[in-house]
Amino acid sequence: MLRLALAMVAAGAALATAAHAEGYPSRTVTIMVGANPGGGSDAIGRLISQKFSQLLGRSVVVENRPGASNTIGAAATTKAKPDGHTLFVAASTPVSIAPHLLKLDYDTLKDLQPVGLITLVPNVLVINKDMGVNTVAELVAYMKANPGKVKYGSSGFGTTHVILAEQFNMAADVKSVHVPYPGAAPTQVDIISGVIQMTFDTVPAATAQIKAGNLKPIAVTSPERLPDMPDVPTIREAGYPQVEMQTMYALYTTGGTPRPTVEKLNATLAKALEDPDFRKRIEAFGGTVKVMNTAEFERFNREEYDRYGEIIRKAGLKATN
Missing domain, CATH: 3.40.190.150 (Bordetella uptake gene, domain 1)
Known part of the structure; x- marks a missing residue:
């Protein structure tokens, strides 16, 4: 009897959850x-x-x-x-x-x-367009000539922006200073205005400002170049495969x-x-x-x-x- 009762309870629970799915969303x-x-x-x-x-x-x-x-x-x-x-x-x-x-x-x-x-989705390395930098190699040279001067933005400490920037620092043997923001939009505003100089943003977040000419993309972290940015090399092409990430x-x-x-x-x-x-x-x-x-x-x-x-x-x- 106990087994029968337990089986009936289990069957009732299964029917209830199935009924919930049928009525979802309510x-x-x-x-x-x-x-x-x-x-x-x-x-x-x-x-x-x-x-x-x-x-x-x-x-x-x-x-x-x-x-x-x-x-x-x-x-x-x-x-x-x-x-x-x-x-x-x-x-x-x-x-x-x-x-x-x-x-x-x-x-x-x-x-x-x-x-x-x-x-x-891949990330894209975007920089302030008035830095006088056009490639990853030029960015690395600039960072080595100006240690501690380049600041990168993120949407907080535990984000892909930080992971990628710190991997880039290690791979290129450079140092950049982390500046956290509450989101992508305020990060981009400060890159455009020159308060900070760079970020590894996601392509969806950066596309509008790239197309508007306000941010300069110099590398993507995908295995291949993107159809919408055919002239932007991959980070692997730039010499830093360690920073490849989606x-x-x-x-x-x-x-x-x-x-x-x-x-x-x-x-x-x-x-x-x-x-x-x-x-x-x-x-x-x-x-x-x-x-x-x-x-x-x-x-x-x-x-x-x-x-x-x-x-x-x-x-x-x-x-x-």
Whole structure:
């Protein structure tokens, strides 16, 4: 009798979670973005919100929670009701890098449920256009002639900007000074005005100012040159293969969300990425789109977490409060 009762309870729970997925979403879905409007996460988050609104038949809105290396948006997602109505569009920073460097009030691997990969995008090394520098070799020569004078911006300590800049410092045997900002937009403003001189920004975040002629791109961190920037060499071509890296943009929800709902979100994302027009808009950021099912992305997410942990250890970057 006990076994029968337990089986009935289990069956009832399974039916309840399946019913939840069928009725999902039952209200407005909020996509948390841990950066200011204008950054790469924001741009991609807004594309996802528009497409998900269409595919799910419900309003999907973006809420910007910038600061603390994009982890404020992540923290808000972990504290939401675990029903899939709060999503998080994240770059590598808050899920793969910051956990190794910042004291967080959540466990990234337990409190955030991976949903799916959106895209892998390269970073681009952009500099102040009035520096008199046109190539990576000229930048290295300038930095060696002016030790400590060049400042690089980031969206916080535990970000890809810092990882790439510090890897570049080591590879080129130069020194630059880190200046943190609350997001990509204010970083770019200070590069344009000459307060700081450079950053390794994501392509989605930097594209508008590059096209406007306000930022000068001198290298991309992708394995190959980008179609939209054919004259900009790769960092490997410039002689620094150690700095080659792509940033992950991915979708998460609150840990503990019923599996059928997670699978429905993953299927919705896959359907969006298989739409030729939507895919073209994502690829316009210079990204590579690869559709993964939930289990595949869970494995990839853990691999990225471990990979960045090893990079941080080798770079000698220390955790901070």
